[in-house]
Amino acid sequence: MIHPEVETPRDDDDVLQDFRHFQLEKNYNHLLLMGPALTRDFLEKVNADLVPRRTYLFGYELNTKKILFVSGLFLLFFTSLFGAVVMWFTDFFDNAVLSTMVISNSSKNLRLWTNPPPKALISVYIFNYTNLEEFDAKLEKKLRVNEVGPYVYEETLQKVNVQFSEDGTRVSYQEKRSYKFRPDMSKGKQSDQVYVPNIPLMAGTAITKHHNYFARLAFSSFLTGIDEQPFVKLAADQYIIGYRNRLVDLSQSWSWLNGQDMHGVEKVGLLSAKIGVNPHVFTMNTGKADIDRLGLIEKLNGHEQFDYWSTSDCNRYVSSDAIYASAEEKSENQCFCSLSSGECPLRGVFNVTPCNYGIPMFISNPHFHGADETLLQAVDGLKTMRKKDIQTYINLHPTMGFAMSGRVVFQANIQVQKAYGVYQMDRFQDGLMLPLAWLKAEIKEESLPEIFLELIYDATYTLKGVKMAFQYGFLLTTLVTLFCLVLVLRNTWERPRRARDSVRRLHRQDTDVIEI
Structure with a gap:
């Protein structure tokens, strides 16, 4: 005998649980959509409260963000300049590499030293x-x-x-x-x-x-x-x-x-x-x-x-x-x-x-x-x-x-x-x-043996490549940061001059109008 399929009535608790799940999912999606806006608002509020827009230095009113940017450039410039001098004109890197060859109880090369291949x-x-x-x-x-x-x-x-x-x-x-x-x-x-x-x-x-x-x-x-x-x-x-x-x-x-x-x-x-x-x-x-x-x-x-x-x-x-x-x-x-x-x-x-x-x-x-x-x-x-x-x-x-x-x-x-x-x-x-x-x-x-050939290869080519990367990396960073500093400082010096020139031109125009 075939019985027709009849939908079984659901309990009120099951219905309530599904409704809660739907509400949580809806709130979660809403938070995801609102996340970037909330983050932006939060960062802007923190920026406004903690980082003032203007900074007074030696009697001058300066843009705070520009000061931080220029300070970062100076820090990066002097760091890269110091690194370039160290890598190009000292034996610091070579000595650091050689220090790994120091013989000690805990050194990795102790076995190679006691039993040379x-x-x-x-x-x-x-x-x-x-x-x-x-x-x-x-x-x-x-x-x-x-x-x-x-x-x-x-x-x-x-x-x-x-x-x-x-x-x-x-x-x-x-x-x-x-x-x-x-x-x-x-x-x-x-x-x-x-x-x-x-x-x-x-x-x-x-x-x-x-x-x-x-x-x-x-x-x-x-x-x-x-x-x-x-x-x-x-x-x-x-x-x-x-x-x-x-x-x-x-x-x-x-x-x-x-x-x-x-x-x-x-x-x-x-x-x-x-x-x-x-x-x-x-x-x-x-x-x-x-x-x-x-x-x-x-x-x-x-x-x-x-x-x-x-x-x-x-x-x-x-x-x-x-x-x-x-x-x-x-x-x-x-x-x-x-x-x-x-x-x-x-x-x-x-x-x-x-x-x-x-x-x-x-x-x-x-x-x-x-x-x-x-x-x-x-x-x-x-x-x-x-x-x-x-x-x-x-x-x-x-x-x-x-x-x-x-x-x-x-x-x-x-x-x-x-x-x-x-x-x-x-x-x-x-x-x-x-x-x-x-x-x-x-x-x-x-x-x-192969292990010794690998050591020679690493010491010859890998370390040489790392040294060259440091040398030219520091040198390039020094030149780029120097160029950026020159541009920023030039704009900083040129803007007040251009403003003064504009004021003079306006003043001159006003004077000409009055005379007419």
């Missing part, structure tokens, strides 16, 4: 001695070398035991290094056999040189007993990373001979002293007090300078392009001469013996490039090197000052220092400089 590539070129038998048999007068390599190792650097000073201006740390062989970049295998100078034997001979004859004779007998020869045959990796030697093992016992603490020296090699945690403690300036001193090494093991040489200038933690100059060429280098013997290094070499437990080590350019002729003629097989291939440089970011790339090149040499009674060294000429290897430590821009 760029990994240096160490290329080692070994001097392999090829005529030892002929030299021992006196068939040849000079030793002959043949350069082999490069053997390339990737260096990972980490700063450990980091401690900040109480005021945060200095940070102390130690360096931890490890090396990984890169066969893809090397020219040779780790197992390549090379004949190289026996560094422990030559070091021991040089040390016993300053002791009595019986000590030298005992040392020579000891060398004979363990069958140590002036040259040894080693794998290339052993010579570079380090190898155990009986003389090194026993060095702890006779370290008193030269007054050097040899504890902790377990291996001998070109890079062995750098592997692991370096015992030396570096103290670096964080840049907090003076941003210009950021990154400067101020102390080493708590001392502000070395105590190896005779003057404070030579003992500073700085270097120069003239370290390979002789004392005759550069008088300041006389401090590197030995006070006991009076001997000075020849041109082209630098004496690092005091830094190496008394071992007669010298550094130079590869293949004695630019050195004294005596060094060039000491051994056969040296090559003429192009200056650009052995040049040491560092490429710094022009604004931020951090290193983007760089290269350090040097050659390690050991000097023969004969000691009467140690017959193992009789075949050699005293003072002969034997090249060991030359090394090239390099960081290339193309090998930098």
